Amino acid sequence: MATAIDNALPRVFGAAEAENRLAYMALILTPGMGATRTLRAVSRTAAAGEIFSMSLTQLEGLGMPAASARHVFEGKSRALAVDEVARIEEQGAGFLTHDCAEYPDRLREIYDPPAVLWFRGDTSLLALPGIAVVGTRHPSPYGSGMAQMLSRELAARGVVILSGMARGVDTEAHKGALDARGKTVAVWGTGVDVIYPKENKRLAEQILMAGGCILSEFPLGTFPAPQNFPVRNRVLSGMSVGVLVVEAAEHSGTRITARCAMEQNRDVYAVPGNVTNKGSWTPNTLIKQGAKLTATWEDVWEDLPSQIRLELEERTGQGSESGTATAASLFDDGNLPPTERLVFSILRADESVQLDDLIERLDGQLQSPEIFTALFELELAGRVRQMPGKNYVRTF
Helix, strand or coil: CHHHHHHHHHHHHCHHHHHHHHHHHHHHCCCCCCHHHHHHHHHCCCCHHHHHHCCHHHHHHCCCCHHHHHHHHCCHHHHHHHHHHHHHHHHCCEEEECCCCCCCHHHHCCCCCCCEEEEEECHHHHHCCEEEEECCCCCCHHHHHHHHHHHHHHHCCCCEEEECCCCCHHHHHHHHHHHCCCCEEEECCCCCCCCCCHHHHHHHHHHHHCCCEEEECCCCCCCCCCCHHHHHHHHHHHHCCEEEECCCCCCCHHHHHHHHHHHCCCEEEECCCCCCCHHHHHHHHHHHCCCEECCCHHHHHCCCCHHHHHHHHHHHCCCCCCCHHHHCCCCCCCCCCHHHHHHHHHCCCCCCEEHHHHHHHCCCCCCHHHHHHHHHHHHHCCCEEEECCCEEEECC
């Protein structure tokens, strides 16, 4: 096994680079090390691969704990790295080190960047401007609709949508990007071979099939330990040009992501919510603290640096006015047929309307078959979503 991998890496990268990559992997897998100690140790060498030929004293001189230095000196770290690289190859995955050209530049800028990133999919997306969309795992219909709508509109204009693929807002953000045939990156708190939550297996496949990317700083096989997700959040914010908060309660991981964004000098956007909804606490508080109030994609777009906007417009072939007429208002129903417009006017984004109640409220204006047909057409057009129990909400 070791010989096969030692031979395979040089074929792809060249002997020196392969050794440096293996050294990064060996250090990050060494007990007692971590991203910060790994990067500090490498910074004190001319090339990372030198660690494999250093004496125990020299290794300790790099700032390693004694036990970690011995682990490297005895060859145990290299053996772990060789095994991990073999497993990565078997999974059809890959890994980036801090020195790789594909490693995202924005992530390098943060205080504590990962030393190694495991990935599946297209890493070229990591260099493109992205917005991290985050929020609660239990959104209201309003929160789900806003996350999906804003992600769809931004992805349609070339913005990469970053999120954590958790239940709720994260899932809706990825789906919105996919609906626009845009690009999305899922940053996981598990290994890239451990799908969490399991019901998002199909979503993970769709992300990869659409040319997206799955990213993690955790080795293969890492299970979803609670402490992994706050660590993951700094990567989400660090890779982005800004973080968009949709819905989140007072005590949530979303607040950690927003705080990381502020510490990393990233823009923070927040969707305002009903003050009686506990999920509105974090975005409303962030707005009071200076986050950009966000109701449409334009609120994010207009706040982007001009250089980034120009880059996106050139890449997508769209001008800054593209789509303005249809996206300027959340409540534009002027292009709907009269029957659908009437049904749509009764529905709300922040509260579902039960079918029987809808029929009763439209009594004397529309017959039941007309209402059923209008709801069917609105669902097909993506303007309305049916919830359990024949409840309907706007999707914007």
